[in-house]
Amino acid sequence: MATFHFDLVSPEKLAFTGEVDQVDIPGTxxxxxxMAGHAPMxxxxxxxxxxxxxxxxxxxxxxxxxxxxxxxKGLTVLADVATSLQDLDREAFASDIAAMEEKLAEKxxxxxxxxxxRLDHFKTIQQHVVSTAMH
Amino acid sequence: MASxxxxxxxxxxxxxxxKITKAMQxxxxxxxxxxxxxxxxxxxxxxxxxxxxxxxxxxTTAGSGPALLAGTGKDQVxxxxxxxxxxGLSGAFNSSIxxxxxxxxxxxxxxxxxxxxxxxxxxxxxxxxxxFDKQIVGHLELRSVRQLGxxxxxxxxxxxxxxxxxxxxxxxxxxxxxxxxxxxxxxxxQQIIPLVVEAPAADAGPTPSYDYEPAEDxxxxxxxxxxxxxxxxxxxxxxxxSFYGAQMSSMDNATxxxxxxxxxxxxxxxxxxxxxxxxxxxxxxxGAEAI
Numbered sequence: 001m002a003t004f005h006f007d008l009v010s011p012e013k014l015a016f017t018g019e020v021d022q023v024d025i026p027g028t029x030x031x032x033x034x035m036a037g038h039a040p041m042x043x044x045x046x047x048x049x050x051x052x053x054x055x056x057x058x059x060x061x062x063x064x065x066x067x068x069x070x071x072x073k074g075l076t077v078l079a080d081v082a083t084s085l086q087d088l089d090r091e092a093f094a095s096d097i098a099a100m101e102e103k104l105a106e107k108x109x110x111x112x113x114x115x116x117x118r119l120d121h122f123k124t125i126q127q128h129v130v131s132t133a134m135h
Numbered sequence: 136m137a138s139x140x141x142x143x144x145x146x147x148x149x150x151x152x153x154k155i156t157k158a159m160q161x162x163x164x165x166x167x168x169x170x171x172x173x174x175x176x177x178x179x180x181x182x183x184x185x186x187x188x189x190x191x192x193x194x195t196t197a198g199s200g201p202a203l204l205a206g207t208g209k210d211q212v213x214x215x216x217x218x219x220x221x222x223g224l225s226g227a228f229n230s231s232i233x234x235x236x237x238x239x240x241x242x243x244x245x246x247x248x249x250x251x252x253x254x255x256x257x258x259x260x261x262x263x264x265x266x267f268d269k270q271i272v273g274h275l276e277l278r279s280v281r282q283l284g285x286x287x288x289x290x291x292x293x294x295x296x297x298x299x300x301x302x303x304x305x306x307x308x309x310x311x312x313x314x315x316x317x318x319x320x321x322x323x324x325q326q327i328i329p330l331v332v333e334a335p336a337a338d339a340g341p342t343p344s345y346d347y348e349p350a351e352d353x354x355x356x357x358x359x360x361x362x363x364x365x366x367x368x369x370x371x372x373x374x375x376x377s378f379y380g381a382q383m384s385s386m387d388n389a390t391x392x393x394x395x396x397x398x399x400x401x402x403x404x405x406x407x408x409x410x411x412x413x414x415x416x417x418x419x420x421x422g423a424e425a426i
Contacts, residue, residue, distance in 0.1 A: 041346035
């Protein structure tokens with residue numbers, strides 16, 4: 001299977017770099033899978049879980065928004081925050097969600113819509129994290 | 136002439152000072168290593184961000200687009216965002232950033248522009264307050280921050296964006312010290328609003344035509360405020376590394392100077408001591424001869 005180069009960078013560090021087979025990215029307009037030879041594109045990310053497949057093994061990384069760029073040089077993901085599923089501090093994550101829920105009351109109009117959307121994304125991640133933790 | 140005891144006290148105090156500067160140098164060296172790693176770790180993100188913005192901005196028509204990229208169409212009011220350290224004892228580190236900002240401010244004011252300041256870091260605020268007290272629109276201290284995180288930069292970016300959206304300024308320039316090496320830190324001015332996009336290199340070949348999802352404008356809208364935070368974050372990290380570099384080399388100098396001083400003082404001390412002994416001997420001998 002053809003591989004391509006993939007860089008995952010967050011402001012604080014280079015979180016992943018290497019040759020991979022496939023990367024599934026949570027885009028704002030739906031999930032998308034990137035494989036070798038993908039057409040050049042730029043996509044915004046929503047908070048979600050990114051799956052990296054290389055050599056038969058998969059790795060899941062939580063990204064909280066960002067940007068993905070596919071060019072002939074490979075895929076670059078600029079993630080706002082990138083944490084691997086194992087490293088996620090579940091309690092801190094849950095308290096983040098609680099804090100966001102509290103803030104909802106202060107917002108209105110389109111800001112409220114955006115906050116609800118973001119909260120939904122966070123809850124989806126949490127659900128996923130909890131369900132994988134059980135098995 | 137100082138008595139022998141006074142001299143001994145002076146030598147002891149210089150030695151104590153030397154120990155302090157030596158310790159500070161060691162601390163700065165170890166912190167420098169961490170700061171340098173952090174600055175280097177942040178570079179790929181900032182560079183990729185630049186590249187992506189440049190390629191998207193190249194695709195949109197010049198002069199249009201969001202205000203963060205195209206500007207307000209004026210350059211009457213300038214905001215100087217001056218990032219300095221929280222502490223001194225670092226040679227000319229803080230002063231050289233402030234000097235660059237001050238020179239720029241005076242040049243702009245001579246052209247009849249309005250200049251406003253936003254200070255990050257205590258030292259810069261203290262120095263700028265002397266000349267430009269009324270023009271400082273805000274200041275922020277990172278004193279209580281132990282480990283610089285992206286969140287600190289986001290805070291600053293948010294404040295700057297509020298000012299920008301409130302029509303408080305047209306052009307924003309960031310001042311910080313770029314970390315070149317331990318002995319060379321270069322005070323740098325970087326315009327961040329409107330963003331200066333470097334033209335893609337001529338030999339890079341035709342830029343691939345990207346598919347955008349969602350549309351370019353929407354991506355740019357989300358990306359530009361973020362890029363502001365990224366640029367500020369990078370500046371803070373570079374500044375931090377520069378600060379410890381400057382502190383390390385200035386403390387190294389101080390330690391060496393203290394060593395020189397101790398040598399000189401010890402020499403004078405020994406000479407004086409010998410002179411006194413000789414004098415006493417002469418007195419004894421001439422006393423004995425008189426009998």
